[in-house]
Each structure stands twice: as C-alpha cells, then as structure tokens.
Amino acid sequence: MSTAIRVELPAHLRTLARVKGEVTIQVEGTPTQRTLLDALEAAYPPLLGTIRDHTTLQRRPFIRFFACQEDLSFESIDTPLPGPVLTGHEPFLVIGAIAGG
Numbered sequence: 001m002s003t004a005i006r007v008e009l010p011a012h013l014r015t016l017a018r019v020k021g022e023v024t025i026q027v028e029g030t031p032t033q034r035t036l037l038d039a040l041e042a043a044y045p046p047l048l049g050t051i052r053d054h055t056t057l058q059r060r061p062f063i064r065f066f067a068c069q070e071d072l073s074f075e076s077i078d079t080p081l082p083g084p085v086l087t088g089h090e091p092f093l094v095i096g097a098i099a100g101g
Contacts, residue, residue: 002026005036005081006091013051013094017044022091031086033065034077051094066093 005025009017017023025039034057041048048054051063057077059065065072068082068090084090 002028003031003086004088005031005039005085006088007036007040008091008093010094010096012096013047016046016050018046019044031081032078033072033075033081036081036092037077062097064095064097066095067091 003026005027007023007025008021009019009023014020023040023043025036025043027035027039029035037052041051050060052059059073059077063073065075067085070082072079080086081092082090085092
C-alpha cells in the first residue's frame with residue numbers, strides 16, 4: 001500500500017532538490033519518519049546527507065520535523081506519522097533550525 005505524503009522543505013533544500021514549493025512523496029508500507037525520509041531521498045538524491053547523516057541516518061542537528069503543530073524531531077523515527085499527515089490534510093514540515101543568542 002502506498003500513501004501520498006505532502007512535504008514542505010526549507011528554501012535551501014528546495015534549491016538542492018530543484019523544486020518549488022511543497023512536494024508529494026509516495027511512501028510504501030507504514031508511513032513513519034524513516035520511510036518518508038527514505039522515499040524523499042530516493043526521489044531527490046541531492047538531498048542525501050542533508051537531512052540525515054549518511055552513516056548513522058540520524059537527523060542533522062539543525063534540522064527539525066514538525067506536523068500538526070507538534071515538534072516530532074525527538075520522536076522515534078519509526079513512530080507512525082500523525083493521521084492528518086496521512087490523509088493529506090497537513091504537510092510534514094522539514095525546518096532548518098537557527099541557533100544564536
């Protein structure tokens with residue numbers, strides 16, 4: 001079974017992927033952060049290593065994941081995505097975090 005997931009990327013990643021605006025990714029099996037990011041990187045190879053480390057596949061330090069007004073960055077990568085993301089009512093957001101003081 002395939003699920004269409006809407007994904008919003010920050011401007012610098014949209015530039016790398018050569019897309020404008022939101023993308024829709026087909027995810028096979030249970031849609032989780034892991035399966036979504038696997039499908040996103042497969043669809044847009046220039047994104048490999050930009051969102052997750054090449055070796056560990058852990059989220060990069062200044063990248064955050066949001067959906068349904070919740071920070072999913074520290075959730076298990078294998079937790080199913082929220083219902084509104086699965087139905088297409090809400091996008092999965094990849095956000096570039098900013099540090100400073």
